[in-house]
Amino acid sequence: MKVKTSELNGIYVVGLSGKIMGGPESVQFHDAMKQALAGNTKRVIIDLGEVEWMNSSGIGLLVSAYTTLKNAGAEMKLARTTDKIQSLLVITKLNSVFDSHDTVESAVKSFG
């Protein structure tokens, strides 16, 4: 897994790529979330368009980020969720929790 962060219209965008399987590189994702919180970011988009697949460790990272951000008064949305990840969200019923968008731009607009 690779983690790339950027800012778009004041929104913190975390781009993930590769396979997310719970290896040591998960620390990079946690660091990106800490950075978002340290910057008092209120709006975060997780861009999943370049993710090949993720297992439940990856799902756990998303849930953990969602909960941490929500507790800090911030909002998190998913963008470019692949068919494979969407099927996992349906299996785990997390499609009822996460707000997913086809593009980063539509996720940005959805913040209003």
Add this chain to the structure above:
Amino acid sequence: MTKPLSTEQLVIPSSVDHIEKVDEFVERFATALGFDRDALADIGICVTELVMNAIVHAHKEKSDLPVQVDVEQHDSGLRVTVRDHGPGFDTETVPDPTSPENLLDDHGRGILIVRAMMDDVQCTRLDDGMQIAFFKRFVPK
């Protein structure tokens, strides 16, 4: 189950540093059997799921405890078995991760995902650990 046509085995220490090695090992074997990209993703998700479970939950990342992964080629598909030396658990009584009170837990979805993605899953509690095997059928072309 009939005798496999070919088998390979990988044994790793209980460290998440080795999880990519497991994925590469199983992906190479499954690719040679002709599974397509979508099926390879399902297989990768499920084997890393079970191995992470063994490393983190069963072995508490004690690196001296080995995790064994066996892959078998059969006439009708691929069988993968993950064996650990932890205390074991009853897969029928694990909390439902999709129930509202558990929905935001950051773990506990592994078996649910493997059962949903694979054609057959067998969980066996052994005297000194746990063995979970899954089967992925070849899709006729």
